[in-house]
Amino acid sequence: MTHNIYIYMLIMAGVTYTIRVLPLTLIRKEITNTFIKSFLYYVPYVTLAAMTFPAMMDATDSPVAGSVAFIFAVILAWKGASLFAVAASACIMVFLIELLPFISI
Amino acid sequence: MTVPMEYDNKIAFSKGLRHGIPIALGYFAVAFTLGIVARKAGVTALQSLIVSATNSASAGEYVGFTLIGKNAAYLELAVMTLVANARYILLSCALSQKFSDKMSMIHRFLIGFFVTDEIFGISVAFPGKLNPFYTYGAVAVSIPAWSIGTYIGVVMGNILPQRAVSALGVGLYGMFLAIIIPPSKKNKLIASLVITAMLFSYISSRLPLLAAISDGTRIIIITVLISATAAILFPVKNENKEDV
Numbered sequence: 001m002t003h004n005i006y007i008y009m010l011i012m013a014g015v016t017y018t019i020r021v022l023p024l025t026l027i028r029k030e031i032t033n034t035f036i037k038s039f040l041y042y043v044p045y046v047t048l049a050a051m052t053f054p055a056m057m058d059a060t061d062s063p064v065a066g067s068v069a070f071i072f073a074v075i076l077a078w079k080g081a082s083l084f085a086v087a088a089s090a091c092i093m094v095f096l097i098e099l100l101p102f103i104s105i
Numbered sequence: 106m107t108v109p110m111e112y113d114n115k116i117a118f119s120k121g122l123r124h125g126i127p128i129a130l131g132y133f134a135v136a137f138t139l140g141i142v143a144r145k146a147g148v149t150a151l152q153s154l155i156v157s158a159t160n161s162a163s164a165g166e167y168v169g170f171t172l173i174g175k176n177a178a179y180l181e182l183a184v185m186t187l188v189a190n191a192r193y194i195l196l197s198c199a200l201s202q203k204f205s206d207k208m209s210m211i212h213r214f215l216i217g218f219f220v221t222d223e224i225f226g227i228s229v230a231f232p233g234k235l236n237p238f239y240t241y242g243a244v245a246v247s248i249p250a251w252s253i254g255t256y257i258g259v260v261m262g263n264i265l266p267q268r269a270v271s272a273l274g275v276g277l278y279g280m281f282l283a284i285i286i287p288p289s290k291k292n293k294l295i296a297s298l299v300i301t302a303m304l305f306s307y308i309s310s311r312l313p314l315l316a317a318i319s320d321g322t323r324i325i326i327i328t329v330l331i332s333a334t335a336a337i338l339f340p341v342k343n344e345n346k347e348d349v
Contacts (some may be wrong), residue, residue, distance in 0.1 A: 003176055005152060011179055012169045013159035015186040016193070022219030023197035025210065025343030038336035045288065045295050045296075046335075047328045048164060048281045049302035051189070054310055055320075056278035061271040073279045077286030084131035090279030091138070095272035 056090075065097040114238040115165075121242020122170070126242060128223045129250035133161060136251045137187055138276030140258015142167055146174030148171040150259035157255040160235045161221050161248055163264065167277055175277055181322065188325055196225045204244075205234040212237040 053070065060066035073090040081089070136157060143153040148170055160166050168189040172182045197220050204213065215238060216228075224247065228240045262270060289296035304325045309315040315323065 003173075005121060005173065005178065006318045007150065007179060008169070008173050009152065009156055010161070010265060011183050012156060012165070012186050013228050015183050016160045016162050016165055016190050016263035017217060019187065019190050020193045020197050020220040023194055023226060024204070024213045024217050024220075026235050034340045035336050038339070038341040040191060040195050041296075042298060042332040042335045043188070043328060044195075045285050045299055046302040046331045047188055047191070047324060048285045050306040050324045050327045051164065051168070051301040052281045052285075053303035054277045054307045056275055059271075059274045059278065060124050062265070063229045065271070069275050070282075072276070073275075073282045074286055078210040078290055080287065081283065082131070083133060087131075087135055087138070087276040087279035088276045090282075091272045093274050095268060098268055098271060 037055040060094050061099070062098055068097055069093040114236065116237040117236040118242040118245075121239040121244075122246055123242075125224075125229050125243035125246035126241075129247040131223070132247050132251040135276060136254025137258040137261070137275045137279050139163065139166055139170070140255040141262040141270055141273055141320040142277070143255065144259045144262040145172045146170040148173060148259070150256045151321050154252050154256040154258050157252040158248065159218075161219055161251055162190050163221075163280060168245065177321075186326060188328055192222075194220070196220050200228060200235075202227055202231055203231070203235040204324060208234075208237065216240055217338070219248060221247075223234075223247070270272070294335070298331060298335055302327060 057063045057066040058068045060069070069090040072093045073086050074088055075088045139157070140150070143166075150157070153170070156166055156169065160169070161240055161307055165186050165330070168185045169182060172185060177185075197217070200220060201218070219240065224240060227243055228235055231239050241306070265273075285295075285299050289299050307325050309318075309319075309327065318326075
């Protein structure tokens with residue numbers, strides 16, 4: 001079955017907007033349920049981590065380049081580089097490594 | 106009646122515009138790499154511009170485009186968009202505390218479109234209660250940059266040499282790392298959750314049986330499993346709210 005792109009787009013926009021607007025309009029008090037609060041607190045870190053690795057290695061033409069860029073980006077982020085600096089450096093690292101003659105892409 | 110400077114809408118708006126410029130530059134570059142993901146998924150430039158304008162969510166859009174490229178089920182897209190954007194629930198909860206009781210529902214509905222990490226970050230730093238026009242100022246410069254960046258990413262992705270496309274493809278992952286690594290440095294528990302998640306993700310993508318499940322479903326399972334376990338074992342104390 002082929003899905004309709006505009007329904008996909010509507011779902012993305014609808015879900016994203018609902019997530020953001022509900023707390024702003026409905027929840028006037030602080031969440032008190034410790035489990036829900038804790039769960040929501042951990043979700044972003046776990047999701048982003050699972051999405052980044054090993055996908056970052058698989059995203060480049062050469063897995064070696066992706067792996068080195070991953071390590072490089074972790075070090076830069078650890079040292080407090082900005083979002084933009086980390087993203088740009090990872091790209092430049094992949095580009096440079098894939099220029100190396102012994103890396104086949 | 107004299108209005109304090111923070112509450113003058115014009116001044117707040119232009120202050121927001123200025124603070125939005127560095128955000129816009131970063132957004133443009135990241136959106137460009139997102140456009141490459143969209144192009145791979147077979148999404149047109151105009152469609153990707155609309156998605157960026159209506160979502161303004163890096164991780165959420167990335168997940169969305171990837172699933173669209175795989176012709177995923179509507180339900181899977183809905184659940185994954187929810188999971189990838191779950192942090193906005195927390196950000197919106199925190200931001201609601203910055204609103205004056207008198208703030209009209211129209212502003213609440215409008216700001217709901219633009220609760221990104223960065224816009225949230227500068228909005229909560231606004232002195233006193235938030236003037237919504239400050240947020241609108243930042244939005245006015247950064248969201249067009251985000252949307253047009255995605256559009257150009259789709260268009261230019263066709264022209265760019267394969268080496269450059271391969272390189273730009275890791276930009277978003279670099280950005281995700283820039284979001285999760287600094288809190289990991291400050292908090293050992295978050296660091297171990299990040300490492301556990303990566304380990305689970307790696308193992309599940311390589312084991313024959315688990316690898317057959319789609320990426321999106323595997324990430325949902327890993328996220329719910331690890332986050333719920335952590336929530337039971339290490340409930341968050343009230344003080345941690347400030348870390349988000």
